[in-house]
Amino acid sequence: xxxxxxxxxxxxxxxxxxxxxxxxxxxxxxxxxxxxxxxxxxxxxxxxxxxxxxxxxxxxxxxxxxxxxxxxxxxxxxxxxxxxxxxxxxxxxxxxxxxxxxxxxxxxxxxxxxxxxxxxxxxxxxxxxxxxxxxxxxxxxxxxxxxxxxxxxxxxxxxxxxxxxxxxxxxxxxxxxxxxxxxxxxxxxxxxxxxxxxxxxxxxxxxxxxxxxxxxxxxxxxxxxxxxxxxxxxxxxxxxxxxxxxxxxxxxxxxxxxxxxxxxxxxxxxxxxxxxxxxxxxxxxxxxxxxxxxxxxxxxxxxxxxxxxxxxxxxxx
Amino acid sequence: xxxxxxxxxxxxxxxxxxxxxxxxxxxxxxxxxxxxxxxxxxxxxxxxxxxxxxxxxxxxxxxxxxxxxxxxxxxxxxxxxxxxxxxxxxxxxxxxxxxxxxxxxxxxxxxxxxxxxxxxxxxxxxxxxxxxxxxxxxxxxxxxxxxxxxxxxxxxxxxxxxxxxxxxxxxxxxxxxxxxxxxxxxxxxxxxxxxxxxxxxxxxxxxxxxxxxxxxxxxxxxxxxxxxxxxxxxxxxxxxxxxxxxxxxxxxxxxxxxxxxxxxxxxxxxxxxxxxxxxxxxxxxxxxxxxxxxxxxxxxx
Numbered sequence: 001x002x003x004x005x006x007x008x009x010x011x012x013x014x015x016x017x018x019x020x021x022x023x024x025x026x027x028x029x030x031x032x033x034x035x036x037x038x039x040x041x042x043x044x045x046x047x048x049x050x051x052x053x054x055x056x057x058x059x060x061x062x063x064x065x066x067x068x069x070x071x072x073x074x075x076x077x078x079x080x081x082x083x084x085x086x087x088x089x090x091x092x093x094x095x096x097x098x099x100x101x102x103x104x105x106x107x108x109x110x111x112x113x114x115x116x117x118x119x120x121x122x123x124x125x126x127x128x129x130x131x132x133x134x135x136x137x138x139x140x141x142x143x144x145x146x147x148x149x150x151x152x153x154x155x156x157x158x159x160x161x162x163x164x165x166x167x168x169x170x171x172x173x174x175x176x177x178x179x180x181x182x183x184x185x186x187x188x189x190x191x192x193x194x195x196x197x198x199x200x201x202x203x204x205x206x207x208x209x210x211x212x213x214x215x216x217x218x219x220x221x222x223x224x225x226x227x228x229x230x231x232x233x234x235x236x237x238x239x240x241x242x243x244x245x246x247x248x249x250x251x252x253x254x255x256x257x258x259x260x261x262x263x264x265x266x267x268x269x270x271x272x273x274x275x276x277x278x279x280x281x282x283x284x285x286x287x288x289x290x291x292x293x294x295x296x297x298x299x300x301x302x303x304x305x306x307x308x309x310x311x312x313x314x315x316x317x
Numbered sequence: 318x319x320x321x322x323x324x325x326x327x328x329x330x331x332x333x334x335x336x337x338x339x340x341x342x343x344x345x346x347x348x349x350x351x352x353x354x355x356x357x358x359x360x361x362x363x364x365x366x367x368x369x370x371x372x373x374x375x376x377x378x379x380x381x382x383x384x385x386x387x388x389x390x391x392x393x394x395x396x397x398x399x400x401x402x403x404x405x406x407x408x409x410x411x412x413x414x415x416x417x418x419x420x421x422x423x424x425x426x427x428x429x430x431x432x433x434x435x436x437x438x439x440x441x442x443x444x445x446x447x448x449x450x451x452x453x454x455x456x457x458x459x460x461x462x463x464x465x466x467x468x469x470x471x472x473x474x475x476x477x478x479x480x481x482x483x484x485x486x487x488x489x490x491x492x493x494x495x496x497x498x499x500x501x502x503x504x505x506x507x508x509x510x511x512x513x514x515x516x517x518x519x520x521x522x523x524x525x526x527x528x529x530x531x532x533x534x535x536x537x538x539x540x541x542x543x544x545x546x547x548x549x550x551x552x553x554x555x556x557x558x559x560x561x562x563x564x565x566x567x568x569x570x571x572x573x574x575x576x577x578x579x580x581x582x583x584x585x586x587x588x589x590x591x592x593x594x595x596x597x598x599x600x601x602x603x604x605x606x607x608x609x610x611x612x613x614x615x616x617x618x
Binding site for chain 2: 025026027028032033035036037048056057059060061062063064065068069070072074077220221273275276277278279280
C-alpha cells in the first residue's frame with residue numbers, strides 16, 4: 001500500500017510499524033478500544049499504569065473540562081500486578097503490536113518488584129516508568145528530584161533485561177533537562193514526555209475544588225505548546241547527544257501536531273486525551289502524515305525527527 | 318428495521334434534521350446517520366459539541382464529547398434517526414442549541430448497557446425526572462411494542478421545565494395518570510405529571526407521586542418492574558420504594574465522563590460487592606452501566 005514510504009520507526013532496538021502509539025491512562029489495557037479501533041494499526045500500545053497492589057483510585061469527581069483540555073485525578077486506579085498478568089496481558093499477547101507496560105509505584109522496591117516480574121513476560125516489549133503521576137501522594141518525588149530519579153532508574157535498570165526501559169518525565173519541574181539527564185545517565189533506553197501538568201479548577205458557587213482530589217493533571221490541546229517546548233529542549237540538550245529516542249506526547253490531536261512533535265525531536269508520538277474524542281484518531285493521523293511526507297518529497301517518516309530548521313535567516317525588523 | 322451485520326460501533330458523522338426548544342432551557346434535536354449499529358433504550362451516544370473537523374480549533378464549543386441518552390430512534394433502511402433532548406448546562410449544550418438543519422455533528426456510539434425488558438413482568442412503571450426523562454420515552458415505546466402495560470410518572474422542578482409535549486385535549490390530574498403527554502400518549506402510556514413547586518400535576522417529586530400511587534393501588538406487585546432515570550435523590554427514593562414493594566428496579570445513572578468507552582475511569586459508581594472487604598467496588602457508569610439494578614447501587618445523595 002505504501003511501498004514508496006517508510007513509516008516504520010525505532011525506539012532503540014524496538015521497531016514499530018509506525019510512529020503513533022497510545023498514551024498510558026487514556027487507553028485502558030487494550031480491550032476497551034477494540035470495538036472502535038483495530039489496535040494493530042498502532043505503532044505500539046501503552047497500557048494504563050500497573051502497580052504492585054490493586055488500587056481503587058480516587059473518589060469522584062475525577063475529571064473536569066477546562067479550556068481546550070481536561071483535568072483528571074483518577075488516582076492510578078488499576079487491577080494490580082497479578083491480575084494484570086492473569087487477565088490483561090493475554091489481551092495484549094493476542095495483538096500484533098508491541099505492548100509498552102506503564103509501571104507506577106510508591107517506593108523503589110515496588111517499582112523493582114513489579115518490573116522484575118513483568119520484564120521476562122512475552123508480550124511486554126517495554127516498561128515505561130511513571131515517575132510523575134501528579135494524583136498520588138508521593139509519586140512526584142521521583143519525577144521532580146533528579147537524584148531520586150537516578151536511584152530509581154538505576155535500581156530498575158538492574159532487573160530489566162529483556163524489555164526496553166522508558167522513563168516518562170514530569171513537566172512539573174524547573175529544569176526538565178536535569179531529570180532527563182538523570183534518567184539517561186541511570187540507564188534509560190528511551191524518554192517519554194510529557195506527563196500532565198498539575199492544575200486545578202474551582203466551583204465558584206460552592207467555593208470548593210471541582211475535583212475530589214483538589215488538584216489534577218491537565219491534558220489536551222491546552223498543553224501542546226508547553227509539551228513541544230520541553231521536547232525541543234530535551235532533544236537538543238540530552239536525547240540527541242546521548243542517542244536516546246523520545247516518545248513525544250501532550251495534547252496531540254491531529255496529524256499536524258504529530259509532525260510538529262517529530263520536527264521538535266520526537267521519534268514516536270503518543271496520542272492520549274484525543275483518543276477520548278476519537279478512538280480512530282491514530283488512523284486518521286497516519287493518513288495525514290503520509291500526505292505530508294509526499295507533499296514534501298520525503299520517503300521516510302524518520303526524516304522528520306529533529307528536522308526543525310533555524311529561522312535565523314529571516315530578516316530582522 | 319435494517320441493521321447491516323458489518324456495522325461496528327464507533328464514530329459516525331450525522332446530519333441535523335431538526336433542532337428546536339422544548340421548554341425553558343431544554344432543546345430537542347434529531348440527527349440522521351447511515352449504517353448506525355443496533356441500539357437499545359438506555360444506551361447513549363457521545364456527542365462532539367464542536368465542528369467535526371480534526372483541525373478545528375476547540376475554542377468554539379467543547380473539547381471533550383458530551384454523553385446524551387437517546388430519546389427516540391427509528392430506522393428506514395440504512396438511515397437511522399436519533400432524537401436527543403437536553404438541558405442547557407454549559408459550553409457543549411449551548412453549542413448544540415445553535416445547530417441548524419443540515420449541519421454536521423459527530424457522534425460516538427452506541428455506548429453502555431441498555432435497559433432489560435423483563436419478559437416475565439407484564440406491568441412496567443416508569444419514574445423519571447427532568448433530564449432523566451428522555452431515555453424513558455424511547456423505553457416506553459419499546460415496552461409497549463413488546464406488549465407491556467406501562468404507566469409513567471414524570472417530574473420536573475416546575476411546569477415550564479418539563480421537557481415533554483403537553484397533549485392539548487387531555488387533562489392533567491394530580492392523582493391519576495392520564496394521556497396528557499404526547500410522547501407517551503402516542504404509544505398508549507398514561508402519565509402522572511408532578512412538579513416540585515406544584516405548578517402542574519402532583520406537587521412533589523415523581524418518586525413521591527409513584528409512592529402515593531403504589532400505596533393506593535397495591536400492597537405488593539410481583540408482576541411489575543420499575544425503570545427510573547433522573548436526579549439521584551429521586552432514583553434513590555424510587556429504588557427504596559421498589560424494594561419495599563418487592564418490585565425489581567433498574568436505574569439509569571448519569572456521571573461526569575470523558576471517554577464513555579471505559580478507558581478514562583472517570584465515571585465511577587459505588588456498587589455493592591460482598592467479596593470486597595469494604596463491601597463495595599467502583600464500577601464505571603459508561604461500560605458497566607449506565608443502567609444498573611437498583612439494589613447494587615450505593616447512593617451518594
